[in-house]
Amino acid sequence: MFTFEGKVVWVTGSSTGIGRAAALAFAKHGADVIVHGNSSVEQAKATAAEIQAMGRQAMVVTGHVGKRDQVARMVQEIGERFDRLDVLMNNAGALIQRVRFEQLEEELWDEVMDVNFKSVFLVTKAALPLIKKSEKGRIINVTSIAARNGGGFGSIAYAASKGGVSTMTRGLAKDLVVFGITVNAISPGVIATPFHDRFTPEEIRAKSLATIPMGREGTPEEAVGAALFLASPLADYITGEIIEVNGGQLMD
Numbered sequence: 001m002f003t004f005e006g007k008v009v010w011v012t013g014s015s016t017g018i019g020r021a022a023a024l025a026f027a028k029h030g031a032d033v034i035v036h037g038n039s040s041v042e043q044a045k046a047t048a049a050e051i052q053a054m055g056r057q058a059m060v061v062t063g064h065v066g067k068r069d070q071v072a073r074m075v076q077e078i079g080e081r082f083d084r085l086d087v088l089m090n091n092a093g094a095l096i097q098r099v100r101f102e103q104l105e106e107e108l109w110d111e112v113m114d115v116n117f118k119s120v121f122l123v124t125k126a127a128l129p130l131i132k133k134s135e136k137g138r139i140i141n142v143t144s145i146a147a148r149n150g151g152g153f154g155s156i157a158y159a160a161s162k163g164g165v166s167t168m169t170r171g172l173a174k175d176l177v178v179f180g181i182t183v184n185a186i187s188p189g190v191i192a193t194p195f196h197d198r199f200t201p202e203e204i205r206a207k208s209l210a211t212i213p214m215g216r217e218g219t220p221e222e223a224v225g226a227a228l229f230l231a232s233p234l235a236d237y238i239t240g241e242i243i244e245v246n247g248g249q250l251m252d
Contacts, residue, residue: 002232005030008082009231012065012123013092015040017193018142020047021220022089022227029228032057034078036092038064065092065123066114075126084133087231090120090165091142098154109157116161120168137181138231141169145189145246152204166242173240182239184230189246192217213248
């Protein structure tokens with residue numbers, strides 16, 4: 001089994017759902033973890049407390065990952081505490097609101113793009129000097145099955161933003177390889193998280209469930225196994241790859 005002993009990992013959006021599961025999993029395997037929250041600060045603190053209970057270092061940073069000044073402040077705080085990053089997992093994201101295209105206003109479009117897509121650009125660019133200090137830097141983005149199937153009802157902006165994340169992943173992989181940094185992504189399908197509890201009506205979840213060969217939604221813990229692999233030495237020769245984690249709902 002691989003270990004992340006001595007590694008520093010930052011997971012954005014790690015107060016709940018997949019991000020929280022990833023933060024705890026990296027800590028379980030030996031990493032010191034920066035936990036991030038924006039609207040769920042108390043939950044981020046609770047996640048950090050669980051990590052500290054494992055005997056690992058945990059730091060909480062707060063702010064909107066789609067706002068450059070707030071991202072710069074968070075990265076400065078991380079640099080002052082750890083002086084490097086070995087793994088950056090760009091997980092923060094939200095659907096914000098389900099609306100049909102006719103009702104989709106520019107303000108909502110911009111908000112969705114900021115938190116899901118622009119955030120990957122801002123966080124990665126700001127954190128790059130810290131990642132370059134790592135012997136083998138890893139960037140893992142979280143895209144979505146929506147990037148390939150257009151998303152469910154009322155999620156055009158979300159699907160488009162995740163399509164951008166997938167494309168950016170491949171572009172960053174080519175651009176950052178000169179620094180020994182690999183860039184990959186995981187693409188979750190329907191995962192049982194507060195995301196779907198908040199944004200997906202039960203009738204839509206039932207329809208999605210019917211298209212999953214495994215016959216059930218995935219768990220956050222099942223979604224992060226691929227991220228652990230991509231961050232490990234087992235994935236040294238993998239970059240620009242997107243791993244689908246969807247129970248067979250979409251197969252290549």
